[in-house]
Amino acid sequence: MNSPCIDLCAFDGSTGWCRGCGRSKPECRTWKKAQPQQQRKIAADLPRRLAKLAGCGRDK
Template identity: 30%
Template structure:
Protein backbone atom coordinates (compact mmCIF):
# COMPACT_ATOMS: atom_id res chain seq x y z
CA UNK A 1 0.00 0.00 0.00
CA UNK A 2 1.47 3.32 -1.05
CA UNK A 3 0.51 6.62 0.35
CA UNK A 4 -0.21 9.21 -2.29
CA UNK A 5 1.26 12.60 -1.50
CA UNK A 6 -1.29 14.82 0.17
CA UNK A 7 -2.22 17.93 -1.72
CA UNK A 8 -3.01 21.10 0.13
CA UNK A 9 -6.65 22.15 0.03
CA UNK A 10 -7.53 24.65 -2.67
CA UNK A 11 -7.31 28.27 -1.56
CA UNK A 12 -10.50 29.82 -0.27
CA UNK A 13 -11.81 32.71 -2.36
CA UNK A 14 -11.98 35.89 -0.35
CA UNK A 15 -12.96 39.49 -1.07
CA UNK A 16 -10.23 40.75 1.26
CA UNK A 17 -8.17 43.62 -0.19
CA UNK A 18 -5.95 44.06 2.91
CA UNK A 19 -7.74 47.25 4.02
CA UNK A 20 -8.97 46.08 7.40
CA UNK A 21 -10.72 49.11 8.87
CA UNK A 22 -14.19 48.77 10.34
CA UNK A 23 -16.71 51.56 9.88
CA UNK A 24 -18.31 52.15 13.28
CA UNK A 25 -21.64 53.26 11.84
CA UNK A 26 -22.30 50.35 9.51
CA UNK A 27 -20.15 47.70 11.18
CA UNK A 28 -18.66 46.83 7.79
CA UNK A 29 -15.04 46.49 6.78
CA UNK A 30 -14.25 49.45 4.57
CA UNK A 31 -12.06 47.29 2.34
CA UNK A 32 -14.29 44.32 1.58
CA UNK A 33 -17.70 45.33 3.07
CA UNK A 34 -18.01 42.22 5.21
CA UNK A 35 -19.24 42.22 8.80
CA UNK A 36 -16.69 41.28 11.45
CA UNK A 37 -18.52 38.01 12.13
CA UNK A 38 -18.23 37.14 8.42
CA UNK A 39 -14.52 37.93 8.38
CA UNK A 40 -13.91 35.88 11.54
CA UNK A 41 -15.88 32.86 10.36
CA UNK A 42 -14.96 32.98 6.66
CA UNK A 43 -12.94 29.75 6.65
CA UNK A 44 -15.75 27.84 8.39
CA UNK A 45 -18.43 28.89 5.89
CA UNK A 46 -19.37 26.60 3.03
CA UNK A 47 -18.41 27.59 -0.49
CA UNK A 48 -22.09 28.37 -1.18
CA UNK A 49 -22.32 30.63 1.88
CA UNK A 50 -19.17 32.50 0.87
CA UNK A 51 -20.44 32.93 -2.70
CA UNK A 52 -23.78 34.29 -1.44
CA UNK A 53 -22.03 36.85 0.76
CA UNK A 54 -19.64 37.86 -2.03
CA UNK A 55 -22.59 38.43 -4.36
CA UNK A 56 -24.12 40.79 -1.80
CA UNK A 57 -20.96 42.82 -1.08
CA UNK A 58 -21.20 45.41 -3.90
CA UNK A 59 -24.60 46.56 -2.63
CA UNK A 60 -23.24 46.98 0.90
CA UNK A 61 -20.85 49.72 -0.20
CA UNK A 62 -23.70 52.23 -0.08
CA UNK A 63 -24.05 51.64 3.68
CA UNK A 64 -20.75 53.47 4.25
CA UNK A 65 -20.71 57.24 3.87
CA UNK A 66 -18.83 58.24 0.68
CA UNK A 67 -16.53 60.65 2.48
CA UNK A 68 -15.23 57.77 4.59
CA UNK A 69 -14.58 55.61 1.54
CA UNK A 70 -12.67 58.48 -0.09
CA UNK A 71 -9.91 57.91 2.48
CA UNK A 72 -9.06 54.58 0.85
Protein backbone atom coordinates in the same frame (compact mmCIF):
# COMPACT_ATOMS: atom_id res chain seq x y z
CA MET B 1 -13.95 30.71 -2.96
CA ASN B 2 -11.11 33.15 -2.32
CA SER B 3 -11.48 35.74 0.39
CA PRO B 4 -12.56 39.20 -0.79
CA CYS B 5 -10.13 40.76 1.71
CA ILE B 6 -7.90 43.49 0.25
CA ASP B 7 -5.88 44.02 3.47
CA LEU B 8 -7.62 47.28 4.31
CA CYS B 9 -9.34 46.40 7.56
CA ALA B 10 -11.24 49.44 8.78
CA PHE B 11 -14.72 48.79 10.11
CA ASP B 12 -17.45 51.39 9.74
CA GLY B 13 -19.08 52.27 13.06
CA SER B 14 -22.60 52.69 11.72
CA THR B 15 -22.84 49.57 9.54
CA GLY B 16 -20.20 47.29 11.07
CA TRP B 17 -18.85 46.48 7.61
CA CYS B 18 -15.21 46.62 6.57
CA ARG B 19 -14.51 49.60 4.31
CA GLY B 20 -12.08 47.45 2.31
CA CYS B 21 -14.09 44.32 1.54
CA GLY B 22 -17.60 44.99 2.87
CA ARG B 23 -17.80 42.05 5.24
CA SER B 24 -18.70 42.21 8.93
CA LYS B 25 -16.21 41.14 11.60
CA PRO B 26 -18.03 37.83 12.18
CA GLU B 27 -18.06 37.17 8.42
CA CYS B 28 -14.32 37.85 8.23
CA ARG B 29 -13.60 35.55 11.16
CA THR B 30 -15.65 32.65 9.82
CA TRP B 31 -14.95 33.03 6.09
CA LYS B 32 -12.58 30.05 5.76
CA LYS B 33 -14.96 27.71 7.59
CA ALA B 34 -18.15 28.95 5.90
CA GLN B 35 -19.91 26.72 3.41
CA PRO B 36 -19.41 27.73 -0.25
CA GLN B 37 -23.06 28.75 -0.65
CA GLN B 38 -22.75 31.06 2.38
CA GLN B 39 -19.57 32.59 0.94
CA ARG B 40 -21.35 33.17 -2.38
CA LYS B 41 -24.31 34.78 -0.62
CA ILE B 42 -22.03 37.16 1.27
CA ALA B 43 -19.93 37.89 -1.84
CA ALA B 44 -23.06 38.70 -3.85
CA ASP B 45 -24.04 41.38 -1.31
CA LEU B 46 -20.61 43.04 -1.09
CA PRO B 47 -21.03 45.45 -4.05
CA ARG B 48 -24.22 46.83 -2.46
CA ARG B 49 -22.53 47.20 0.92
CA LEU B 50 -19.46 48.90 -0.52
CA ALA B 51 -21.64 51.30 -2.52
CA LYS B 52 -23.53 52.16 0.66
CA LEU B 53 -20.25 52.72 2.52
CA ALA B 54 -19.00 54.96 -0.30
CA GLY B 55 -22.17 57.03 -0.02
CA CYS B 56 -21.94 57.38 3.76
CA GLY B 57 -19.29 60.08 3.56
CA ARG B 58 -21.20 62.35 1.23
CA ASP B 59 -22.73 65.62 2.37
CA LYS B 60 -26.49 65.72 2.06
